[in-house]
Amino acid sequence: MNLAGSIFGSTIGRKIIIAATGVILIGFVIGHLVGNLQIFEEADRLNGYGAFLHQLGPLLWVARIVLLGSVILHIWAATVLTLENHAARQIKYGVKHTIQATLASRMMRWTGVVVLAFLLYHLAHFTLGFTSVATYKENLPLYTMVGDYRVAGFLAVKSGTQVLDVRSMVILGFQQPVVALFYIVAVGLLSFHLLHGADSLFQTFGWRSQKWAGALRKLVIVFCAIYFLGNLAIPGAVLLGKIPVAEPARAAARP
Amino acid sequence: MVAETNSNTISITLRVWRQAGPDAPGKFVDYPAANLSTHMSFLEMLDVVNDGLTLKGEEPIAFAHDCREGICGTCSCTINGKAHGPGHGVATCQIYMRAFRDGEVIVVEPFRAKAFPLVKDLVVDRSAFDRIIQAGGFISVRTGAAPDANSIPVPKTDADLAMDAAACIGCGACVAACKNASAMLFVAAKVSQLGLLPQGQPERDSRVLAMVNTMDALGFGSCTNQYECSAACPKTISHDFIARLNRDYLKASVRSAFKPVSSAAGGSG
Numbered sequence: 244m245n246l247a248g249s250i251f252g253s254t255i256g257r258k259i260i261i262a263a264t265g266v267i268l269i270g271f272v273i274g275h276l277v278g279n280l281q282i283f284e285e286a287d288r289l290n291g292y293g294a295f296l297h298q299l300g301p302l303l304w305v306a307r308i309v310l311l312g313s314v315i316l317h318i319w320a321a322t323v324l325t326l327e328n329h330a331a332r333q334i335k336y337g338v339k340h341t342i343q344a345t346l347a348s349r350m351m352r353w354t355g356v357v358v359l360a361f362l363l364y365h366l367a368h369f370t371l372g373f374t375s376v377a378t379y380k381e382n383l384p385l386y387t388m389v390g391d392y393r394v395a396g397f398l399a400v401k402s403g404t405q406v407l408d409v410r411s412m413v414i415l416g417f418q419q420p421v422v423a424l425f426y427i428v429a430v431g432l433l434s435f436h437l438l439h440g441a442d443s444l445f446q447t448f449g450w451r452s453q454k455w456a457g458a459l460r461k462l463v464i465v466f467c468a469i470y471f472l473g474n475l476a477i478p479g480a481v482l483l484g485k486i487p488v489a490e491p492a493r494a495a496a497r498p
Numbered sequence: 499m500v501a502e503t504n505s506n507t508i509s510i511t512l513r514v515w516r517q518a519g520p521d522a523p524g525k526f527v528d529y530p531a532a533n534l535s536t537h538m539s540f541l542e543m544l545d546v547v548n549d550g551l552t553l554k555g556e557e558p559i560a561f562a563h564d565c566r567e568g569i570c571g572t573c574s575c576t577i578n579g580k581a582h583g584p585g586h587g588v589a590t591c592q593i594y595m596r597a598f599r600d601g602e603v604i605v606v607e608p609f610r611a612k613a614f615p616l617v618k619d620l621v622v623d624r625s626a627f628d629r630i631i632q633a634g635g636f637i638s639v640r641t642g643a644a645p646d647a648n649s650i651p652v653p654k655t656d657a658d659l660a661m662d663a664a665a666c667i668g669c670g671a672c673v674a675a676c677k678n679a680s681a682m683l684f685v686a687a688k689v690s691q692l693g694l695l696p697q698g699q700p701e702r703d704s705r706v707l708a709m710v711n712t713m714d715a716l717g718f719g720s721c722t723n724q725y726e727c728s729a730a731c732p733k734t735i736s737h738d739f740i741a742r743l744n745r746d747y748l749k750a751s752v753r754s755a756f757k758p759v760s761s762a763a764g765g766s767g
Contacts, residue, residue: 340579449745
């Protein structure tokens, strides 16, 4: 069998696909969270960051295609394996018993489906503006940069540049309690998904062993807790009124 | 008089999966079993129940068993949803009636997997494991006179680890316990026991590729890293071997894809 055959055509190969795309997606969600936490700083930071990402042009599209491809492969491999797994036991047991499989590991398919639904909503909300149209970034007044936005010391967005007011879009979006709560539940389930996934990928790559499995487990639990709290902070702070929105944006969003 | 509380007998209800043949419909049937010594093994209890059934002119319950001392891997059964019953690191034949409560309903089912077709009642055909072993092939060894002892150096830690893997008795409990009816623990143990030793190196790559491909083709599920298998294994084989199998498979796939083949080599068929 050739290499593509052993990766795409075997159960172990498809699991490696899930793990490898999982690593890419975990890397993305960490970067995404760290970038978004700039909302707690002055408005220049998140708006400058948004403008900087858009300036990347083709590079942004490379990242988007890699991420989209990862999501598709991740779901494809998981779906194929799940169907095969169901076929492997056609007659179920009368008594179902679990010895040590964690709840997170048994809920992967369900948490995965909810996270996908959330992902589609999230893109429709902030990236494409299909929902909450009034507070979509392109329908808000432009934001004028007060200072320079620098990335690793290099000037990325100059002071005085007019950029999209993504910060106000996020704050106005999360001022709707139902939307904010859905975000909180969804990132909670994503953290729960990673509680098994981030641990499991080490086993799939063959790096896990009993010698450090306990330490790895603790590391993954801490990572998932931090990831959840970081994500909880943004809609949480907006709901509690800790992040006010600039008046022009608020006025524009008002019907 | 000895106090009544010291009683060593229990009465249970056995709820057993009865199925006359592979294509016959199956169902659970209850059999009351009274005054059983708690020192009886689970299989002896089945013998007693079967004696009663035979005397009544009914068909006895078919179940697989052989050595009855936990080394052959013939006995199977899922007891109360757990492969090999309530013990840890033991096979069904090493379960004793003292593990159950008086008046308990004990549900006994065959190992459930598409790759283990049912033969009768609690007996399943586990020859799929034999086909995986056959796919593993041979190891290249020098035949002829017995070699000198220790002519091939093997580190003690490697030898111990290989022996841990070699403890697999091929009973199929890993498949029965797995949520996906996956044979990964079995294949991992068999691949690792040779892969860890110098004698297993010449065919290491072809062995892991062939065994995994055969496992997939036989209709076993895949691993979701939940480790039910190692928890149910009567030989407590670690799921660390599954990580080793994953690594071996990936390395062998890459190596076999790029390894040059001699154009002068004959006998490719």
